[in-house]
Amino acid sequence: MMDKARIQVLSDNDRRKFLIRLTSVVGAGGVAAACVPFVASMNPSSDVLAKSLTEVDLSSITLGAMLTVAWQGKPVFILHRTPEQIKSAESSNGGIDPELDSARVKHAEWLVVVGVCTHMGCVPNQEGPGWICHCHGSEYDHSGRVIRGPAPKNLEVPPYHFVTADKITIGLA
Amino acid sequence: MPGRLIEWIDQRFPLSSFVKHELTGYPTPYNLSYWWNFGFLAGFVLMLQVATGIFLAMHYKADVALSFDSIQHIMRDVNYGWLLRYMHATGASAFFFVIFIHMARTLYYGSYRAPRELLWWTGQGLLLLLMATAFMGYLLPWGQMSFWGATVITNLFRATPFIGDQVVIWLRGDYTVGDATLTRFFALHYLFPFLIIGAVIVHLVALHKVKSSNPSGIDLAHKDNIPFHPYFTIKDLYGLGLFLMLYSVFVFFLPDSLIEPANNIPANPMQTPNHIVPEWYFLPFYAILRSVPNMVGGVLAMGLSVMMFAFMPFLDRSRIPGGAHFRPIYRLQFYLFLLDMLVLGYVGYTPPTDQTLLIGEVATLYYFGSFFFIPFVSKLEERWLIARGLPPEVISLMESEARALKKQNRKHGRRREEDQA
Numbered sequence: 001m002m003d004k005a006r007i008q009v010l011s012d013n014d015r016r017k018f019l020i021r022l023t024s025v026v027g028a029g030g031v032a033a034a035c036v037p038f039v040a041s042m043n044p045s046s047d048v049l050a051k052s053l054t055e056v057d058l059s060s061i062t063l064g065a066m067l068t069v070a071w072q073g074k075p076v077f078i079l080h081r082t083p084e085q086i087k088s089a090e091s092s093n094g095g096i097d098p099e100l101d102s103a104r105v106k107h108a109e110w111l112v113v114v115g116v117c118t119h120m121g122c123v124p125n126q127e128g129p130g131w132i133c134h135c136h137g138s139e140y141d142h143s144g145r146v147i148r149g150p151a152p153k154n155l156e157v158p159p160y161h162f163v164t165a166d167k168i169t170i171g172l173a
Numbered sequence: 174m175p176g177r178l179i180e181w182i183d184q185r186f187p188l189s190s191f192v193k194h195e196l197t198g199y200p201t202p203y204n205l206s207y208w209w210n211f212g213f214l215a216g217f218v219l220m221l222q223v224a225t226g227i228f229l230a231m232h233y234k235a236d237v238a239l240s241f242d243s244i245q246h247i248m249r250d251v252n253y254g255w256l257l258r259y260m261h262a263t264g265a266s267a268f269f270f271v272i273f274i275h276m277a278r279t280l281y282y283g284s285y286r287a288p289r290e291l292l293w294w295t296g297q298g299l300l301l302l303l304m305a306t307a308f309m310g311y312l313l314p315w316g317q318m319s320f321w322g323a324t325v326i327t328n329l330f331r332a333t334p335f336i337g338d339q340v341v342i343w344l345r346g347d348y349t350v351g352d353a354t355l356t357r358f359f360a361l362h363y364l365f366p367f368l369i370i371g372a373v374i375v376h377l378v379a380l381h382k383v384k385s386s387n388p389s390g391i392d393l394a395h396k397d398n399i400p401f402h403p404y405f406t407i408k409d410l411y412g413l414g415l416f417l418m419l420y421s422v423f424v425f426f427l428p429d430s431l432i433e434p435a436n437n438i439p440a441n442p443m444q445t446p447n448h449i450v451p452e453w454y455f456l457p458f459y460a461i462l463r464s465v466p467n468m469v470g471g472v473l474a475m476g477l478s479v480m481m482f483a484f485m486p487f488l489d490r491s492r493i494p495g496g497a498h499f500r501p502i503y504r505l506q507f508y509l510f511l512l513d514m515l516v517l518g519y520v521g522y523t524p525p526t527d528q529t530l531l532i533g534e535v536a537t538l539y540y541f542g543s544f545f546f547i548p549f550v551s552k553l554e555e556r557w558l559i560a561r562g563l564p565p566e567v568i569s570l571m572e573s574e575a576r577a578l579k580k581q582n583r584k585h586g587r588r589r590e591e592d593q594a
Contacts (some may be wrong), residue, residue, distance in 0.1 A: 012594065070442070072347075120324075123443060134448065
């Protein structure tokens, strides 16, 4: 008789522990779920997302000139490359982050890259071998490839496509 | 009548006993020097920042199209707006100035040592909160330095493994620092001071449990204490007077010396200024970031350089009381560390060249080295000092400290045995 009562008490305790644990887990899940909208509200809103496509008319960019347009609020460099620039870009494959020039352009005379230094996000200036970032001294060639650090990567090529021969849409490959 | 009113309150709320216990009668070591004024000064500057900040917020507009102009509106049109803004901008520098001295005093006198570890760590948390608040406040004027400073610092979070890019976009609420970023920074810049006030209360509760350290490093908790009021209220007020003189020189005569000229140009996401510098109080840490050639490594090194102070209670293994006061080698280390901070500050300020990069790398190595070698150096120094012969009062102090520690451990052990039984 005594033993049975003891067993009864023990299993009650176990059941209580189990229920407390289960309730805690469900409660914590509820708290986590309630956090989702708050965290998600800090992600880009719809109107910001709507800025994600930019259309550019290339006909006004003369040979050797560069146009800077805003895409997603970031500067995008569109360089109308001269034959010499194309030749020097094709003759090497960059430095720190080797990549073929042909993999970075759709038409050899048009280079489209995001003008944001891959190091700390500054905007490089068009000078020297191509671009120089004045924040920390990174240098890029006429293919937007990093040839002097500290930047770890080449300038990003945004997704874009030619709508017509002299019009591109940035934001969609 | 006031006596009766206080009596009425005291029956319902522990007003008199609280004031007596925590302020007027609070036992304070009689030998505190002026280096112990800076905790109070930090509290004062916090109140100053909250007060000026609330009134500035009544005129400021957190919107990329309006914020730059709203600062000009405050400077030109709002009654005494220029004063509020200069007080607030100078106050940020004053806050770091006071906190750095407060920390340097703790390091010099070894105030972080047992039993004050939690007091030190709550202070470390306060430093992080202060840095975050200052950083977010700096974006609000929406000048070129504001914009590019925020761009570079939020970019640091790209070092997060796997989801770095998403984390940066989440922090900014946009692909670049933009309107969403400005609005949330304003909201958080208003919130954080109140978190700081909460953390200060925790800091003070810890202080009032373990009481102030003092220059001798001797535990005076039960002897040679004097009440906080009037002795230290008056000393703090005198220090406040000196502080306010220096503060006023900057507010009234040199307000622009602490504001980068480039920040008078509205933010332009398409054009980076040729020379980005953070505010002076971030320069040493910025130099460490730049000195590590690898991006993720640089971010980690910078984070660690701020957090290194928290390890001091573990790193310092010397039992000689009194911090640098009785310890010549630790004293030397302390001054060399300060010098290293100044060198790093200079490196952080200058544009990167091969030469400054090299100096920065050496200074960064020295910065971390001076922490990593403390365990060995402090032990060797202790042995050397004991072999050389300590002053008799220091020996008796160390013995009484060891006895007290033993007694405490025994008491804890007994309690644990009782619990188990």
